[in-house]
Amino acid sequence: MSIFSTSGQLDEMRRMLANYVRLPFSQDSIPGALMESVLSHVHGGSVLNTYDFVDVIRPESRCGWQVKSTKAATPVTWKRAKIPNALELIEASEQSEQGLQALGDAIIEFCNEHARASMSRYDLSEIGYSRLIVRKSGQVTYFERLLCSQDAPYIFDPTEFTWRWSTPKRTVTKEQLPALHGTNRKTGKKWWAWHGRGEDQLHFSGESVWWPDENDPNAFSFQLPSADNKLSFNQFMGLLQTLDA
Numbered sequence: 001m002s003i004f005s006t007s008g009q010l011d012e013m014r015r016m017l018a019n020y021v022r023l024p025f026s027q028d029s030i031p032g033a034l035m036e037s038v039l040s041h042v043h044g045g046s047v048l049n050t051y052d053f054v055d056v057i058r059p060e061s062r063c064g065w066q067v068k069s070t071k072a073a074t075p076v077t078w079k080r081a082k083i084p085n086a087l088e089l090i091e092a093s094e095q096s097e098q099g100l101q102a103l104g105d106a107i108i109e110f111c112n113e114h115a116r117a118s119m120s121r122y123d124l125s126e127i128g129y130s131r132l133i134v135r136k137s138g139q140v141t142y143f144e145r146l147l148c149s150q151d152a153p154y155i156f157d158p159t160e161f162t163w164r165w166s167t168p169k170r171t172v173t174k175e176q177l178p179a180l181h182g183t184n185r186k187t188g189k190k191w192w193a194w195h196g197r198g199e200d201q202l203h204f205s206g207e208s209v210w211w212p213d214e215n216d217p218n219a220f221s222f223q224l225p226s227a228d229n230k231l232s233f234n235q236f237m238g239l240l241q242t243l244d245a
Contacts, residue, residue, distance in 0.1 A: 003128030069132035104163035143219035
């Protein structure tokens with residue numbers, strides 16, 4: 001069995017999510033915890049609620065998924081990358097290009113190792129990416145892609161990136177700490193921002209290159225409802241009362 005949902009499973013997820021956003025208390029975003037529960041329900045899996053790389057697993061098929069749900073403009077936090085020997089690597093990165101590359105390579109290896117650890121811990125053959133995006137236009141897009149497998153366990157290739165420290169930004173109240181930026185060698189575009197002098201967050205702006213084309217068979221889209229098309233609070237309470245009956 002594959003990490004990819006069937007067309008029937010994609011339709012079921014679309015219906016569940018489209019119904020959720022009609023609730024009177026729903027916002028113009030969809031919580032990641034809800035997306036995890038929807039994916040788990042449709043695949044007959046389990047939500048882990050841990051800090052492991054995978055959020056949902058289905059042991060019977062040896063499949064796992066990392067799940068992310070954000071607005072399109074929100075930076076994707078790939079993980080909190082607490083790199084071993086970070087202080088020494090940061091100091092070396094300030095001395096030479098080789099030191100910069102060594103720190104960047106350590107970040108990429110940390111990401112790859114996190115996925116491999118989940119693959120081993122849960123005896124998975126594949127790990128997929130389950131991603132929900134809410135665009136400014138109100139369009140909701142969901143897609144799936146294969147991240148890694150037993151045959152191809154590395155998600156990212158460290159040789160594809162160059163690294164540099166950003167220029168610190170000053171605001172009225174404080175000075176922001178510099179972040180380490182990773183740039184894709186082929187495209188010249190920034191893919192990574194590691195805030196290793198702060199909370200160790202690793203933002204993955206290069207994720208947008210994974211976003212699907214309109215006819216991608218492993219994706220679907222729908223529109224957030226207008227205010228008139230959402231359930232009123234009274235309608236919602238009426239539905240709950242029918243359940244009590």
